[in-house]
Amino acid sequence: MKLRELLFRQRSVTAIIGTVVASIAAMGLTTVNGATAAPALACDEELQGWATVEGNGLSTTTGGGDATPQVITTLEELEQYGGDATPRVLVVSGTITTGSYAVDIASNKTLVGADENATIHGGINIREGSSNIIVRNLNFHGFWPDPGPDDTIAARGAHHLWFDHLNVWNAGDGLMDLTQGSDFITVSWSKFWYTDTSHDHRLASLVGSDASPDQDATDAGKLNVTYHHNWFAEAVDQRMPRILFGKGHVFNNYYTSTDNGYAVGVGALASVLIENNYFKDVNNPHQFMYVRPSYITAEGNIYDDTSGVQDTGAGGEGGGVTPFTDPPYDYTLDDADDLPKTVSGCAGPTLSLI
Numbered sequence: 001m002k003l004r005e006l007l008f009r010q011r012s013v014t015a016i017i018g019t020v021v022a023s024i025a026a027m028g029l030t031t032v033n034g035a036t037a038a039p040a041l042a043c044d045e046e047l048q049g050w051a052t053v054e055g056n057g058l059s060t061t062t063g064g065g066d067a068t069p070q071v072i073t074t075l076e077e078l079e080q081y082g083g084d085a086t087p088r089v090l091v092v093s094g095t096i097t098t099g100s101y102a103v104d105i106a107s108n109k110t111l112v113g114a115d116e117n118a119t120i121h122g123g124i125n126i127r128e129g130s131s132n133i134i135v136r137n138l139n140f141h142g143f144w145p146d147p148g149p150d151d152t153i154a155a156r157g158a159h160h161l162w163f164d165h166l167n168v169w170n171a172g173d174g175l176m177d178l179t180q181g182s183d184f185i186t187v188s189w190s191k192f193w194y195t196d197t198s199h200d201h202r203l204a205s206l207v208g209s210d211a212s213p214d215q216d217a218t219d220a221g222k223l224n225v226t227y228h229h230n231w232f233a234e235a236v237d238q239r240m241p242r243i244l245f246g247k248g249h250v251f252n253n254y255y256t257s258t259d260n261g262y263a264v265g266v267g268a269l270a271s272v273l274i275e276n277n278y279f280k281d282v283n284n285p286h287q288f289m290y291v292r293p294s295y296i297t298a299e300g301n302i303y304d305d306t307s308g309v310q311d312t313g314a315g316g317e318g319g320g321v322t323p324f325t326d327p328p329y330d331y332t333l334d335d336a337d338d339l340p341k342t343v344s345g346c347a348g349p350t351l352s353l354i
Helices: 003-009 013-027 074-084 211-217 336-346
Strands: 029-034 035-037 070-071 088-092 095-097 103-105 109-113 119-121 124-126 132-139 155-157 158-170 174-179 184-188 192-193 205-208 225-228 242-244 247-251 264-267 271-275 278-280 284-290 294-299 302-304 313-315
Touching: 003 313, 074 088, 074 095, 095 132, 124 132, 155 158, 158 174, 205 313, 264 294, 278 336, 284 294, 302 336
Parallel strands: 070 088, 088 109, 095 119, 103 124, 109 132, 119 132, 124 155, 132 158, 155 174, 158 184, 158 192, 174 205, 184 225, 205 242, 225 247, 242 264, 247 271, 264 284, 271 294, 278 302
Antiparallel strands: 029 035, 294 313
């Protein structure tokens, strides 16, 4: 039976999603802009990294778990169900515009796009004190150059977060900012980009907002984060990511942000393992930041026509930060020379996640 016939036979959005995906899977096909084609790549969909690590009363990150998925199509539904105390799996269908503010997301939620076109236009805020949240398979379109949320995705004082297969662009300030002692975080298979270099805040993702000792009580020993198989693409200037305080793992990412300021920044007691990434045509692939000590271990990376610094070892003043070389979780490390194909082909939303 053809996909078009199946669509016309269904009467609800939920039934459409389920039937189309089942039919595509049965035929071994994928969809791209409405057309069907044989799959070119096997895109990974498994959780890896710091979001799998036990801590703060949780053994791992499960989001809404086995809650019955419910389709949402309006801002009112996103606000009501995303911010309540009930574990939920919320399937975003179509485009939801948040307006001038970011919508709060509370604990034990999975927020997932119904297909590769599902979009949140504006932003979300992981509520302070929240935990166990998964955000996957969505487009996040910031409001810039119009007024709107400063950050398209923000988390402050939250833990056990997984951001996966996202397409994030044109924030007013940061595309994804993880601050105020947030912890146990994985960011995977996502694309970060901007459309216009006249925008002077083309920032991808910061981990920790302030490098001063005043922030130690909130951030020291936290801000542990993994970035893997992300694509830092056109017009991003800085923070791909910038990590303070935590133990960071940056592996198998693809960098193509030409004319940037720097790619990975490390400072203020952070220790970061940067391995098997592909840096292409970018400036300052990884660098120390600020006066306080930090540490960079870099291995297995490819530097393709890059310029500027590739800082490693101990940085800053005072020392005392040890190398982070043995992450407390299992992970699959791909060869760096495979990343231009695999990451550009798999980063962002994909229908197979539903």
